[in-house]
Amino acid sequence: MFKSEVQKKANHYKSNTNFYKSAIFFLAKEWDSTLVYAMKCLNVSSNDSVISNYAHYFRGYSFKQKGLFGESQKEFNLISSNFEFDFIVKKRLGEIALEKNEFKAAIAYLSPLSKLDEKQYAFFSQSSVFQNLGICYLHLNEFAKAEPYLLECIRLRQLQKDTLDLIGAYGNIATLYYEQYKDNLAIPYFEKAYQLSKKLKILNLNKTPPLIWPLLRKIVKTSKGH
The missing domain is CATH 1.25.40.10 (Tetratricopeptide repeat domain)
Known part of the structure; x- marks a missing residue:
């Protein structure tokens, strides 16, 4: 526009x-x-x-x-x-x-x-505003403020059906929970990000957002162990 x-x-x-x-x-x-x-x-x-x-x-x-x-x-x-x-x-x-x-x-x-x-x-993109606000609060360790923005970003990106952006959205909310040691909440989003990354074959192309990588590595290790 x-x-x-x-x-x-x-x-x-x-x-x-x-x-x-x-x-x-x-x-x-x-x-x-x-x-x-x-x-x-x-x-x-x-x-x-x-x-x-x-x-x-x-x-x-x-x-x-x-x-x-x-x-x-x-x-x-x-x-x-x-x-x-x-x-x-x-x-x-x-x-x-x-x-x-x-x-x-x-x-x-x-x-x-x-x-x-x-x-x-x-x-x-409206979703990018919510994503960036969530990331800001995440970096400030204001997790309660970050969560609604990151969840709204996911909702919007699911509607947009942009797979790469959705990987980032899943990764960001997974990181939020991971930073709070809430692995039970982090892992499902992390799994979604990982599966979409595999689908797009981008795990080794450095195209996923930096915040996602600690969780991606954790899932990769878990998957290889099964």
């Missing part, structure tokens, strides 16, 4: 060469070119709030994709609060805070996003 909005804006401002090119490179996932033309756009069209907000977003997202989280954060923070997709900006800032292990900051960004209108969730 957001990509289609970017395309619309690119077409609307096609006469602004730098903005148009930055948008097209953004859609093509050519991050270096996006950064260059978005900067050129800001140097020339900084008085147009619509263009400058999008240009900062393009740069913020490009830096994020390149793993330059500090630079990404700076760009996202330059976007005005009246940007029509401010809720997406907050999600990106929450993701960056999580990457930087700034869990309380991530929660502050992400918590309001768990209560958006359905039409806003068309622009990003």
Whole structure:
């Protein structure tokens, strides 16, 4: 959905060469070119709030994709609060805070996003918000707060029927219980994650979320012992 909005804006401002090119490179996932033309756009069209907000977003997202989280954060923070997709900006800032292990900051960004209108969730995965909130509380050892978010993430991902994402959701809730020595609750979810991983043949491809691996290893050992 957001990509289609970017395309619309690119077409609307096609006469602004730098903005148009930055948008097209953004859609093509050519991050270096996006950064260059978005900067050129800001140097020339900084008085147009619509263009400058999008240009900062393009740069913020490009830096994020390149793993330059500090630079990404700076760009996202330059976007005005009246940007029509401010809720997406907050999600990106929450993701960056999580990457930087700034869990309380991530929660502050992400918590309001768990209560958006359905039409806003068309622009990003609702389940990822619940997952990230759960992971933040998990890292803070606030297990009682983590649990409902992680369970809701599972519910949403079961509806989405995305197997890889569901593996992560099962793994996260299994980790939550495992950290509390509740193996009787952890193992069933761990088994589900393991069976889906075997189905996709990804156990050795490092595609499952890091939190899942201690439990996956435990199940693999158990399975080999039978």
